[in-house]
Structures are given as structure tokens and as C-alpha cells.
Amino acid sequence: MRCLWITRQDPRPADSGELIYTLGLLTSLAARPGLEITVLAHHGKKDGIGGPAVIWELHGTIPSGRLRSLGSTLPGDAFRLGNPVQRAELTRLLEKQWDWIIIDQAACAWALDQVGNDRRVAYLAHNHETSVRRQVASDGSGSFPMRMALKWDSAKYGRMESALCRRAILISAITPRDAGAFRSENPGKPVCILPPGYTGEIPDGPPRPITAETPRTVVLAGAFEWLAKRRNLESFLRAATGPFQQAKIGFQVVGKADPEWFAALAREHPWATFTANVPSVTPYLDQARIGLIPEALGGGFKLKALDYIFRGLPLASVEAALSGVPVDPATEAIAAPDPESLARAVAEKIDDLAFLNYAASRALAACRHAFRWEDRGDLLGRALENPDAFRA
Incomplete structure (x- = not known):
């Protein structure tokens, strides 16, 4: 053929x-x-x-x-x-x-x-x-x-x-x-x-445990070159400003982006951290409790979901962005219909270690052989x- x-x-x-x-x-x-x-x-x-x-x-x-x-x-x-x-x-x-x-x-x-x-x-x-x-x-x-x-x-x-x-x-x-x-x-x-x-490393055993010593950080990794991706991030930053600061949650944004745009976001949102064009996002995933998928705009499968899952992170996602990911949004992820309710839900769950570990374990088991x-x-x-x- x-x-x-x-x-x-x-x-x-x-x-x-x-x-x-x-x-x-x-x-x-x-x-x-x-x-x-x-x-x-x-x-x-x-x-x-x-x-x-x-x-x-x-x-x-x-x-x-x-x-x-x-x-x-x-x-x-x-x-x-x-x-x-x-x-x-x-x-x-x-x-x-x-x-x-x-x-x-x-x-x-x-x-x-x-x-x-x-x-x-x-x-x-x-x-x-x-x-x-x-x-x-x-x-x-x-x-x-x-x-x-x-x-x-x-x-x-x-x-x-x-x-x-x-x-x-x-x-x-x-x-x-x-x-x-x-x-x-x-x-x-x-x-x-x-x-x-998925071409990255897939662990054979259970995910690494999320403990009280794990930084109270939410990480968003990805490429922010398309207009929709930039708007999604800006929308979530506005939505999370109150809930994240009140709950004293760290927010790490890392990935492929214009450094000047990231610098402008850092000036506007000094409570969050922005790191552009790193050789690997893995060290940032390993220093977080939750992996974020805030895409209210745009379709497709969110590849970062697999990066999060295979590094032992539970997902926090806008519901529509979970299409194709084999997790139950009601019990195996933090899911909400929009950025505002998602930010509040993350603030409520950031210290629920039992839930975070359960969600991470279930997601890893469901995805290990599926991709x-x-x-x-x-x-x-x-x-x-x-x-x-x-x-x-």
C-alpha cells in the first residue's frame, strides 16, 4: 500500500x-x-x-x-x-x-x-x-x-x-x-x-505517594504558542487569583512559550511562577501535588494528561478536556465545568491526601496499557x- x-x-x-x-x-x-x-x-x-x-x-x-x-x-x-x-x-x-x-x-x-x-x-x-x-x-x-x-x-x-x-x-x-x-x-x-x-517512561509499580511534605503546588505544563492555549491560561489565572492565594497554593506554569509573554504574566500575577522553554518538565511535575488541564477553549486530546498521570499526579481539569482520558471525572479527578469552579475545587482538594493518592493510583492503572x-x-x-x- x-x-x-x-x-x-x-x-x-x-x-x-x-x-x-x-x-x-x-x-x-x-x-x-x-x-x-x-x-x-x-x-x-x-x-x-x-x-x-x-x-x-x-x-x-x-x-x-x-x-x-x-x-x-x-x-x-x-x-x-x-x-x-x-x-x-x-x-x-x-x-x-x-x-x-x-x-x-x-x-x-x-x-x-x-x-x-x-x-x-x-x-x-x-x-x-x-x-x-x-x-x-x-x-x-x-x-x-x-x-x-x-x-x-x-x-x-x-x-x-x-x-x-x-x-x-x-x-x-x-x-x-x-x-x-x-x-x-x-x-x-x-x-x-x-x-x-505515549513514548515516555511508564512506571511498573504504583505512583509515588503524595504526602504532607509534597509541595502544595499545582503545575501546568504544555506549549503556549496557539492563541487558544494562551487564552486558556490567562482565563485560569484570573479565576485562580482569589482561591489559590487564599489557600496559599503554589502555581507553576512551565513549557514552550514566548519568554516575554511569560514575564508579563509574572508581573500581572506575582503569586504564580512561569518558566519558559525548559529542557524537561519532569522536575517540575515531581515537585507538585496536582497536574492542571484548564482548556475551556480548544479540543483534541490533552497529551499533558499522560505526562501528569505517569509521573504520579492526579488530574484537575475542565470537564470537556477529559475526553479520551479513561478516568471517572466524578471520582478519579478534580473536574469542573469552567475555570472558576475548577479553581475553587482545587483549593478544596489540595490537602485531601487520601483523594489525591486514590485519583493518581486509579488513573495510572487505567492508562498504563492504554496508550x-x-x-x-x-x-x-x-x-x-x-x-x-x-x-x-
């Missing part, structure tokens, strides 16, 4: 959730016998080395700037990705025979008009972009021109993703929630659920071989 895989950029090194997911699926699928995969993408910001046994077609870098996309039918991301360099390379590659054209995330649907209607297309969704973009555009934050631009971009994302789903023979979703949305909008379309795998990349490659391979088996 010969597959042309169209994605945003070289996922090596995989230093964000988007790239981790792409590289994990690529590696696990390429390991199956009888598959030949060619990847069309831009060069990444760092040189990609190693990785799966695929043919890399890497050309150019992703252009900056979005203003020119305002006059296009494509949203900003797709407009920049479908630049003349990529389109010329796709034209060349389409002269070959392919069993599947794999569109890896909605922004790569720029390729649809060149692919035509006589090839089999699979859509590997990272989000249900239509709902995510609409949600971000309706948030109400930012200047009036920014809000209008986001609404226009959101509408274009919705049209583009709808066209991609109609054209695709197979859709994969990263969470059950997203799969339900795709099935509702595309009745009878084959949809398979492909949560991420193997090999299983994801097998499932995606079977879906490509027989899409009809995945009709609802």
Missing part, C-alpha cells in the same frame, strides 16, 4: 502536541509490513533526524504573515501551508500512483483542489476544527479587528473541514467527543478513534485496509 501523507511540517523533533501526534502515527503506521509512505511537508524550525522509515519530501519553510489570507477562500493556516512551493511539489508527486492521500489535520486541506475526486482520501483530524475555531472566535477577547478576523477565519475553517469530510473516505478522530461530532455531521461515514500513544503507539498504527492500518468496518 502506497500512501502520500500531507502534513504541516517535519515533525522531528516532536516538541509540541501536534508534532508528537503526527510523528507517533507516522512511526507506528510505517512499522506495519507492506506500507510505503511518502511525507510532503515543510522543513521544521530544527533539522529533523532519525524517525520512521518513510520517504521525506521536505520543501521550504512555513511562510509567516496571515493578512493576505483575508482575501482567500482558505483560512490563514491553510493559505500559508498551501504556498506555491508546496503546490508545485504536490503536482509532481501526484504524477505517481497512490493508494491513499492522507490529509494530516484540517489545515492541510489546501491540497484538496489538486488531489481531485478520483483518489482515496483519509482525513486524520487533530481536532474537530469547525467547533474549536468557532469557540475561539466567540471568546470575546482581543480587539474588534482581531475578533472579526477570527470569526472570518473560523467560517472559512468550517467550510474547508466540511468539504474535506465530504471528500474523505475515512476520518480519524483523536477523542470520542470529536468522533461523535464527525459522525453527526457525516452520517454513515467511516470514523475511527485514534487517541495518542501504546503500536496499537494506534495497527488500528489505522486496519482502517485503511477496510474503511467500511468503521461505519457507525
